[in-house]
Each structure stands twice: as structure tokens, then as C-alpha cells.
Amino acid sequence: MFVEADPYPWPYDGVLVADRLALVISGAQRWFYERTAQPDDALGRIARIVLLLRPMGATILAVRHGSDHGHQSRPVLPKIGGADHELIIEPSVADAVIDAEGMDAFYGSNMDAYLRARGIDTLILVGLGLEGPIHSTMRSANDRGYECLLVSDASAPHDPSLVRAALSTIAFSGGIFGAFAPTAAVVDAVADFTTSPTYSGALP
Amino acid sequence: MFVEADPYPWPYDGVLVADRLALVISGAQRWFYERTAQPDDALGRIARIVLLLRPMGATILAVRHGSDHGHQSRPVLPKIGGADHELIIEPSVADAVIDAEGMDAFYGSNMDAYLRARGIDTLILVGLGLEGPIHSTMRSANDRGYECLLVSDASAPHDPSLVRAALSTIAFSGGIFGAFAPTAAVVDAVADFTTSPTYSGALP
Amino acid sequence: MFVEADPYPWPYDGVLVADRLALVISGAQRWFYERTAQPDDALGRIARIVLLLRPMGATILAVRHGSDHGHQSRPVLPKIGGADHELIIEPSVADAVIDAEGMDAFYGSNMDAYLRARGIDTLILVGLGLEGPIHSTMRSANDRGYECLLVSDASAPHDPSLVRAALSTIAFSGGIFGAFAPTAAVVDAVADFTTSPTYSGALP
């Protein structure tokens, strides 16, 4: 059971176990909403994926990226505590909200501790900011040994002309940062998953 | 005194102090040499920048990126201890060799501790693997508050067709990950620097 | 201007600057309250120190220590989200509440990012759990280069018979983890501080 992804069927070992899986929603914040292309399309697909994965027993995480750095004039990240920093999705959608102090969800956060304490080692990445928070988080997760899938059409880009390059970078050299696939491929895989006789999830 | 860079004159505050500055050479290893385009051109420009910055008193760091992860079949990073992992530049070129366990020079390394112990907060990034180790390191450094400049023609890309996108991502939104400039702009800035009456570096 | 401390006048360079200083209150939680000796005495002294340092412009931080680890039966830390995990001091006392996933306030938290973004490099440590969260945080802070003072009578011990040893460990070898002093010494130092002609703080 796996997702038909580029550049390899994901996850690499073909084993997708719900309680080792988290969906990571990055950048669902006002600041990123205003700096990404067609964020509502991505948010719709994210909602669909949440509704698919939650009943299986997967963990849903929403990451609020922000920064306290006050010494630089350029707009690096939303200011922590400001209106731009707030989530624009209902927090109750997520099992936990992770506050990170960087583009990378693992920086200045409990992300790694949270995942490790639960034995989660497989991540599906979505959100607002394909080249920004989603890419930074995927790179960092990969260094840490997490197996990652980026859902391409559930990840709104800052600049639509950079999408192909952002996805090509992931796929470089046989999947240097993991793999990517559209929402439809995740839906298909989960359909297989929930009808499989070996399924041991929480569906009635 | 600053470098003419995109999307802003670098560093952001116009103050370049040699003992707060490090040149970070990523991926000067066999593994990356074989996976980047025209690496010798980049290595030549890196040598030139080293020769410029060293007499000023800037710190020169060479990062060896590697991984111990044995459970994944895809070639994520050179295996630590293997021939592909070795530096292809003379280690004595650098003040220190940093061993990192990821694309990100800050992961599984003493990079942050090393820089902080010396009061270094400004980084010039070069090497082999523009979209790989150089981008990961720049993203991570930026999250940590380091002010970063990527030298575009001293950073060999994995895929030349992705260079424009990799640079555009840095410059997004007024310089979301810092700035970039060609070697010539660094040379010009340092020429100004070393002839400035306020210069307090180590030149005779 | 400095605090009369053991084993050296603190801070080491005699320079105490309010906007580089944070008071770190660890373990002011139900769980630690029930596992420390005379916690109310410590809480009273902590309140006094807060009232002294806040008008100077120092940052006040309250750390909630907790853990998600579910695989171990022994009571390592309060369970995140449980009643034992909640602060027993008014959160508004602090400029920020730091959530940490360990005894060490720097683990699984934004502690380091928070302090660095504000240029804070000097810490006064108090709370409930001298040998537990306070010691772990002091050790970790010292590794990171922060200059630390533990206020001995504002740090309730888990076991009163271990206090002398916990303080001796700090002072070993000329102050291997920093210095310690009683509340009275901090009060005296701040009295000097606020009447000094070079004072540049926020007092009217």
C-alpha cells in the first residue's frame, strides 16, 4: 500500500501505518495567505486530506511560523503575537498546534520532541508557502530521517512560476528530499488503505 | 560599505565587520562534485573569495555533509566515512572543518556553537549544490538570525535549469532568506573595504 | 555593578545590562509544587525578584516543563495538557510563557530563539525543582554560552538534603556552571543598579 508519487512510490518501504503518520499543515496564517497564489484552492484540498486521514488515526498538526527577530527590516516571517501570525484554519482541526520560530517547523519548536514521543516517522506536508515554510520543513524533516511526501496541489506557492523548480528539487537524484504527489494520488492510496484486510485503523 | 546584491544591498545594515563574518563552503566533496554542473568553475571562484576574505580576518569554514541513515535506499547524502564524503579542497584552506549530518550544515554539527562562541553573525555562502546543501544551510541560518549572502556563480547547481528559481526564492518578498550576488560584487565590496580608512583588519 | 555570589562576583564581567537580562522561572507548576520542599517560600522570593527586575526592563520568563513521552511508566515530567502541567503563578507575571518538552527549558522549546532574537545573554534562574528543571536548564544555558546565576533560596529543592551538593556542583572548579547567591544579594545588587548614575533603565 503506497502513494503513486514522484520520483518513487511513497513511502520508500511501501508501509504506511496510521499511527506513525502525521499530516503537517504549514503556513495556514494570514501572513502566508496574503503572500501565496490561490491559497483557497490549497486550503480546500487540505480540508479534504484532513477528512481522509483523521479517521484512520493519523495525527494532524498545524504549524504557526513566526519570528521574534526585530533587528532586520525585511519581512522574514509574521511577527509573533500579531494578527498576521494567527491561524486561519480552525485550531480544532489539528491534534496540536506547533509554534515554530522559523520557516522550518523544527526550529524553536517542540516539533521533533512531539513526533518522537509518539513514534511518528512519516510525514505528509501541505500548506501555504510551497517554496517557503513547506520546503524548509521538508528539508529539515529529511535531515532528521523522517520519510516525507509533499502534496503538490495542496501547497500554495509564493510564486506560481517557481512550482516546477520547487518540485524538481525534491525529486532530484532519485528523491533527495522525499517525494511529491497530487491530492488525488493520496486519495487513491487511502482508499486502498481503508479497504485493505490488513487495515487496523479506527474506522468503524 | 556593502555588497551590491539582490534584492537589497547586503548586509541589511551596511556594516560588514571581518571578525563577525564567515565564509561557509558547503559540499566541496566528491559526492557533490559528481552531482553538480561545472563544479570547477565554482571551485575557482571560491578560491578567489577565500584569498580575498582570509587576509581581512574573516573565518573560513568547510562543511562536510554526510549521513548515517542506513534505512533508506535513495541516495540522500554521502555515507559518512566513505570516499564520496571526503573534502576535495585542501582542509588547511579552512579555519575549521564542520561535520554535519544533513544537507543543513547546522544539523548534527557544532556549526551554531562554533559561530556563536566567536560572535559571528554574518555569513557568505558558496559551494557545490546550490539547491541542496547551500540552500538548506541558508534557510536554516536565516531562521537562526544570521544575515546571509549567497554567491550565485560560486555555488554550482545540481540542475542548471533550476538556478533562476533557487535565486528567486531567496529574493522573494524583499529577501525572505537573505540576498545573492555574483563573485564580482563581493570583490568590489572587499576592495572598498580594504581601502577604507575605518578598516581595522589584519592586512599589513 | 555585580551580585555578591559564589564562587565569583556575578556576572563574570561585572556588567549587568537590563535589556540583556532575563529572569527564568522554572517549574512553577502543580506537579513540581507537590514534589518540592517549602515551595511557598521560594514562590514568595520569586515574586520579590520579579518586582525588582521588571521595572528595570529585564525580561521575565515562566517555563512550563512537560512531556509527551508515553512509553515509560515512571513519572518523568508532568503530562502536557494535564492539570499538573498548568502554571501556578499568574501567567501575566511573565513577558512570555515558554513551553519546554524536558527538564531542560531549552529542549523542545523556543527558549534559545526567544533569547537570541532579543540579545539576551544573561540569566537569573529560580523556581521549583533545584536539582530538577533548574539545574538542567542552568547546565544547558551554560553550554550555550549564557552567563547564569541561580538564586539559592528562590529555588525549592526536591530533596532538602541535596541542596548543598547541587550548589557545590555549580561552584566546582571556579564556577563550572555559573554562580549562585541568595535573594538578598540580588536585592543589594539591584539597589546599587537603580541608583547608579550610569543606569539607563525604564524607571521613572
Place this chain on the structure above:
Amino acid sequence: MFVEADPYPWPYDGVLVADRLALVISGAQRWFYERTAQPDDALGRIARIVLLLRPMGATILAVRHGSDHGHQSRPVLPKIGGADHELIIEPSVADAVIDAEGMDAFYGSNMDAYLRARGIDTLILVGLGLEGPIHSTMRSANDRGYECLLVSDASAPHDPSLVRAALSTIAFSGGIFGAFAPTAAVVDAVADFTTSPTYSGALP
């Protein structure tokens, strides 16, 4: 199969698997040798434990603790690169030498990445500096979820009068930082281990 330890039979789940186990030797350096009591006794016991654990397939790690911090006059840690920083045991004894920038072996090092990449989650701690590097490393390991045993008579103290307190701190509250046992208890457990019919290690 477990070690008779205080305050609980170790490890907590009674399962000791050689390829999930590492022996961590901290502070076997000139600097710590000169600052601990009876270091040769500890080094002898460490050698015995190495000879027991290595044939089972456990990983042996030697940690060099050092610091680059130059701004403080007190002797926090051996200076990196100095003679005091060097190992005083044969490096070939260990499968890897970990360079750490703190008392805590996890700070500024590849320690966590190294262990995770190999699926190691159980640590036996020994070395020179019971209250120093060994305690700091045990605290940090415990926060990260590693199950830890400190071998009391293979851990030379800085101050022999603090040994009881250092061990009591570990055992507090049912084993707040893990457990401790003498070398003899480890020897007994391994004897059981290697004669057990379920043993699957590397002994001939």
C-alpha cells in the same frame, strides 16, 4: 533480562537489545582526568564494560567535550584543539568519537543524529566527571526519550563528597533521570544475556 539497578530494574521494560544499546564514555580526556577523583579506577571498570558489551554488538561511543567560548575567564571546559581536550583512551576502542561543544554530549554534536540513524534508544553512561559531563548527558538523553543507566563506580566524580547526592538526584521520584548500578550488576546482567537461548548477538 535486566540490570539490578536503583531505583528500578533497568531498562524499564526489561528488554535489552544489543543493537539498540550504546555505551557512552564521557570525559575520558586529560582535562577531566586532572579534575576527578581516582580516575584510573573508573577507567579500569570502563575497559571491562567495553570488553563485555562490544562482542554483544552494542555500540561504543567516546565523547570529547570541549568549548570554543573565549569570552569567559573561568575554566568551563577544555579548549577545543588543546592538549587537555585530547582523549586519554585509545580512539579505536570506540566505534565513533563524538565531538560535543558542551558538558552535554548532545550539544553542538552529531550525537542525537548518530543514535537515531542506528535505532539506538538505550544508553549506558560512564566516564570521568560524574557531576559534570556524565550528569549533563544523562539529563539531556532522558529529555530526548533515551532510557539511561549510569554505572556508578565507572563514573569518576569531581568531588567524592557529592557522589551520593548525584546518584540520589537520578533516583528521585522513581527514577526521574533513569537508574544507576555498579559495574558488577552490569556484568551479571550481561552474563545472563549471553547465555540466554533468545540471544541473537555476535558472539561465536
